[in-house]
Amino acid sequence: MGKIANKYFVTDPYKIIENGFDITQNQKSESIFSLGNEYMGIRGFFEEGINAPSLVGTYFNGVYEWNKEAVNSHYKGIIKRGHHMVNSCNFLYTRIVCDDENLDLAHIDFNSFTRVLDLKTGLLTREFVWTTLKNSFKIKIKFERIVSNENVYHTYQKITFEALNFSAKISVLCGLDPTILHWGKYNDWTVIKSSALNNILYTRNATSQTIATTFSLEINNSYSAKSVKIGKIIAKEITLDLEKNIESSITKHIINIVSKDESISSKDVIRLLSKSLRKEQSKKLSFENILSSNTEFYDNLWKYSDITIEGDPENQQGIRFCIFNLAQCYHGYSENDNIGAKGLTGEAYSGHAFWDTETYCLPYYLFNDPKAAKNLLLFRYHTLDMAKKRAIEVDCKGACYPIATLNGYESCDLWQHALTQIQPTTGVAYAIDHYVKVTNDISFIKEYGLEMLIEIARFLASRGDYNSKGNYYGYYGVMGPDEFQLMVNHDTYTNYMAKQCLGILFFYLEYIKNEDLESYNKTISLTALTEDEIKQFKDIYEKMYIIYDPKTLLYEQHMGYYDLPHIDIDKIPRSEFPLYSSWSYDRIYRNDMIKQPSVLMLMFLYNSNFSVAQIKANYDFYEPRTIHESSLSPSIHSILASQVGYMDEALKFFSFSTRLDLDDYNNNTLEGLHMTSIVAAWVNIVYGFGGLRSDNVSLKLAPTIPSNWTKYSFNIQYLNAHIKITVTAKKIVIESDRDIEEGIVIYKYLRDIKKGGNVFERE
């Protein structure tokens, strides 16, 4: 802990502002100023190029490549080759020359630099005044960039020039550059068709996914233009006649359409995509159209998902930056998209989605966009076959969900994670139940959920084992959420979650059988579930071993944990962090140090199953052993600290959660935004200070308020109602747009919630 803030951006309620350009911050800013619309993402790189460390990155959700290097292992169950989200064509490619000088902010003389990301529109603006070397021409330049949330194929880039002290020509190259290297090393794109004349480019990767990109230019002043081809780059070379004090602009309208279907031949895909391109072109969407539809999109976001914090402008900006990026990264546009660890803002973690999606991200979508939440679950439904294939590969039955994936298939080549972490699978079952608890969408269970729950139970009943005496059941050779304990037995998190998964299955089997026998029979027949299997699941459920001591109220993290050598984590020199880099790999695993919550994670997920006294006891025992090396750890601790009344601790752990990336606490924002930390900031406020609990039958709120906040509010959607909760030191105001018959538990008691305002005392 004790992370250090690197303050760089100006604090503002709805904007991210960079005043003046510090080249050493360039890559971090590229991540911060990323734009996206779930379909695709663009890092905030300088389109005109810069001779400095920079990651020119454009990514399409679900567009991936097989890794170049096969996995060097012949052991069964270890994947043969991983995959990664692949960097694509730079469709903002621009080069600018004036007065014989190339515009490059690493070398030119410039001033009045500002860059602004507007969280109300998604418009990114950058301005500065360039003074040329030879003739001291002063040119004011503004770059604007916007991606459409409604029409996800469409992007606009606009460059405006104003000659301040001269009239002369300026040359601008606007094009498409398919030569971008992924990981700075590889370019896997084959140009299967390109036309510099028509500004159209078809690129296809080794997985046969294909991207069609086209652009058109609108220029508001006198110019000449010609088509050029520089290697694989296609572009228009425009010569503008700049007149003193008159603005000239080039507006580039880009359309990107992806075919993710890997089975279509390159000939057919061109036909298909060119038809789609024509259709999109015919919509004649202008820059203004997109600005306006984006404004509407974000108005809606701030209306229904805003969090306001009075008295803390930094966290106010921070949490809005988080909410904005959640919308950019994922808002349920497609059932086949997921949330990569870095969203669409960088190449670290290979674009993979982890169990974070179901465990950390889902609550945000459950309470802000239930359709998006459903789509996240459908991603797992659509990849059920791959999970079933994977289960066979690892000598199990049912469905084994991957620890890291883009396309649904396991991509993690570290056996010590891929073969031992069961939480992706239990997380899916947990999420299904969570989704239905919050939405009452029982049709989801009938159509998709029950089938998944059955396959998950089969996996859980084949991966675990009875102990030698046969008197209890559990998981051997696993790694729980705490990734500093490897190949352990009877990990409490794993055993407990598995037991809950079986319980969830029993509940819905019974429920659907009673409610809709036909649907029940259909799923039983589809999955060929037998009575013997159910009997086996029930025996496992009964005998699942949870190591708990009613005297101390402690759950042992896993069998033998208490015996492990103790490390005083406060005595580890700061210079040794991150430990993965400075400690011998095995050394990390042989002591009682914890990377991120495990028993406490359970107490977050199944909060209502534990008493405050139990949570307190386990918090007191485990937190001092936790180094929070995962950026997800502090939020969970903050939430539980709030619950047990450790407000100072709650604030300490919350202190950097909303601004982890803005203030670059981990010194690695340059790799991309930490999407799961971003959602954890929301979770931290809503579940932590707001005291929301959604794991029981009734929704519960038990708000506290940090002492430096005068007022805060957050929004949730719940059972088709939009609800705004405003908390002050003394009051809780709950505004709903409809009656909620089911009521909401406020602190200890179930309360009626009527349409309009409902006021409660703060406890």
Added chain:
Amino acid sequence: MGKIANKYFVTDPYKIIENGFDITQNQKSESIFSLGNEYMGIRGFFEEGINAPSLVGTYFNGVYEWNKEAVNSHYKGIIKRGHHMVNSCNFLYTRIVCDDENLDLAHIDFNSFTRVLDLKTGLLTREFVWTTLKNSFKIKIKFERIVSNENVYHTYQKITFEALNFSAKISVLCGLDPTILHWGKYNDWTVIKSSALNNILYTRNATSQTIATTFSLEINNSYSAKSVKIGKIIAKEITLDLEKNIESSITKHIINIVSKDESISSKDVIRLLSKSLRKEQSKKLSFENILSSNTEFYDNLWKYSDITIEGDPENQQGIRFCIFNLAQCYHGYSENDNIGAKGLTGEAYSGHAFWDTETYCLPYYLFNDPKAAKNLLLFRYHTLDMAKKRAIEVDCKGACYPIATLNGYESCDLWQHALTQIQPTTGVAYAIDHYVKVTNDISFIKEYGLEMLIEIARFLASRGDYNSKGNYYGYYGVMGPDEFQLMVNHDTYTNYMAKQCLGILFFYLEYIKNEDLESYNKTISLTALTEDEIKQFKDIYEKMYIIYDPKTLLYEQHMGYYDLPHIDIDKIPRSEFPLYSSWSYDRIYRNDMIKQPSVLMLMFLYNSNFSVAQIKANYDFYEPRTIHESSLSPSIHSILASQVGYMDEALKFFSFSTRLDLDDYNNNTLEGLHMTSIVAAWVNIVYGFGGLRSDNVSLKLAPTIPSNWTKYSFNIQYLNAHIKITVTAKKIVIESDRDIEEGIVIYKYLRDIKKGGNVFERE
């Protein structure tokens, strides 16, 4: 278990005979007919080439290459790149053409094929009669091959032709082929100088090790010859005038000299090696000289190291094949050589030496060639600096010996072995003590041993930990000898061996301090050993945790082992072996199945520390859980079964040990000979049936005799005496070439052993 013999060779007391050629057995035969002299090894491939699966392999002890592929891991402590023993120049390169037909046993018409390896000379002979297609010429051809044990640089190849029904020309190409591919893929040899005229070739690999090879030919009949160069191959093309019924022969004398020094420039190394070549050439060693010196070498071997078995000709041949190959692979020629898992007979296991050297192989050398035993230990002394470097890399102190190595540096890139297996290091300390116990060579302790023991103790005191309460010490996150239990805590073998290592250190510290204070002080000063460290070692020694139950007499293999899910190993289908290939990698590790002895291994190594009742109890518990997937496992079980009186089991486990390779029980002899299994066969007879015990102050013998043997004998060297032990159903005859003042325990009592014959009753 239940391995199946593939009988192919003729049974003979001192010969390995192949009558008729089965091409499907070709690669296995190449391994079986390997020749070697510790300095180098040649597989028994057909020098004239064959169009069939074949591994043309020549290897030089300690000549290695860095692996092509770097290890794809950024974790600390995981090696960056491994290394492997590299296949070298084929210096037996031959091509034969007669009657427009190329001699290739895969295609020609031939009969009367025999191949014989003579264990009394090391001469390999192959004969057959070739009938050509066009003119039905019948030619009798004999190939002979011998490598010198005394003059290790020298090899002879002799080819004898006899035209049986014609007179005509035959063309023979004799040369050096440096284009051999390692692993069928890579050739890393750069020819830095070659002369076809002078038959000389210098090849240098990427590690800058250099081999100089030269040859000369002697031809006993009329011929013409010219020098040829085919790519990198240099050769003489000889045309012999074959006359009917007259033998013509080509005798090729090859000299190979290696410079292993990686620091010499290629210019200097040529100068150096060419001088050495000239020196060797000047010795004018003939084929007959080498045959005669080899005969002497093997006479000596059979005089002092033979094992005779009456009534069991197959085991008789088998054990002699083993003893012969031990001499071929290692006989203490150099302090820098070691024993690879496949010796010098193949490329599997990359030529690496493992902890097998100290634990399994050393006893053979201790009792047959104490100088060789010393040299094996000196290998570890000469690589102490690398072990110290490795300890630092893994965040420890002292010396951490590698799990797999050729050059002394760790080459195992599987962290789950390299970072968790401590037995290479404890094995070195055990071996030092074992060596001194058997030889009384206390000077070894003074010059080398004490320093190694101190560095080993430092490693052991830094790799382990006290438990959380601080009341006991042990090793967390380890894999003991049983490689089916990974990342376990308080592995009994590991803890026990570590405790013994510290005890060994204390003993010799005290001993040398009393006997030779100057030497003691020198080592203390050299290693900067402090009193505090000794105190720490003593505390660890006292608190080392050994999980033992005096009621059941059982040692738990590791903490938590008893709880592990039980597998009935008899129910695993035969088709699933080897499990590494057919079971998901993680599945192997989460049950009570054992790959090879761990607690029982301890009871073998420290046999005198355990009562027969303890051994019996642990054997009864652990053996039924053991699948013997390591070829080392059966011998240890056979030895302990003998000791506790399970003679049927002892014989069952012994049944294939001497002929594991000859009868290809594991169906993988084609990859090379199993050197450790070969030595285990010796250990099985001498420690198992012979009942030798060498872990206590007095040597002990407690012979039993298998029921189908009428008599057997074995030899040991002990305290400078050559002793032959002959066992029959009723008697034990011990013939010694000098009085052994220290006596030998026979069964329970210490007996005088006088020069000449000593007769005891069998118990």
